[in-house]
Amino acid sequence: MTTWNLTxxxxxxxxxxxxxxxxxxxxxxxxxxxxxxxxLELDEQIHTSRTKCNGRCKDACVVIVYPEGNWYSATSPxxxxxxxxxxxxxxxxLQRSLIYDFENGEMLAENTTDRIKGISKVTKRED
Numbered sequence: 660m661t662t663w664n665l666t667x668x669x670x671x672x673x674x675x676x677x678x679x680x681x682x683x684x685x686x687x688x689x690x691x692x693x694x695x696x697x698x699l700e701l702d703e704q705i706h707t708s709r710t711k712c713n714g715r716c717k718d719a720c721v722v723i724v725y726p727e728g729n730w731y732s733a734t735s736p737x738x739x740x741x742x743x744x745x746x747x748x749x750x751x752x753l754q755r756s757l758i759y760d761f762e763n764g765e766m767l768a769e770n771t772t773d774r775i776k777g778i779s780k781v782t783k784r785e786d
Contacts, residue, residue: 663706670705670746672696673723674739677712680720684735688720691736695743705743717775718758728761732774 674689689709696705713721718732722742731753733739738756745751757769768774 665706667703668706671725672705672707672743673710673713673725674707674733675711675713675715675719675721676709677716677719679712679716683719685720687736688722688733688739692722692733692739692743695740699743699747701743701747705746715758715777717777721758728759728766729757730759730766731756732758 672692674685674692676685676689680688689707693707696702696707710723713723713730715721715730715732718730720733720739722731722733722739723729724731724742724746731738731742733742733756738753741751741753742756745753755770755773758774759766760769761767768776
């Protein structure tokens with residue numbers, strides 16, 4: 660197993676490799692993201708991790724970028740590459756791919772008319 664020294668890392672990109680995401684080009688998107696990081700010579704600044712299910716299977720393939728905490732629907736390897744490019748070029752518009760925007764300490768759903776809301780994690784308790 661590899662043990663990376665992550666000192667100096669500025670971004671952590673989590674790429675879902677759960678079964679739903681893998682059926683929707685998860686492997687190709689993972690490789691495209693890593694290739695783009697390498698092409699842009701950002702290996703020392705951006706670390707990637709494959710994850711299992713992140714619970715948004717309908718938005719497959721899910722890519723999460725920290726420290727921003729934004730969740731994206733990478734529907735193709737090209738979208739995956741654009742997520743990486745956007746951290747160097749702010750003119751790249753990822754609004755259609757954004758699932759959640761993390762602002763002021765809370766997840767805000769984006770593109771709600773195009774996405775399934777999902778099951779609420781908060782249930783009303785009866786006393």
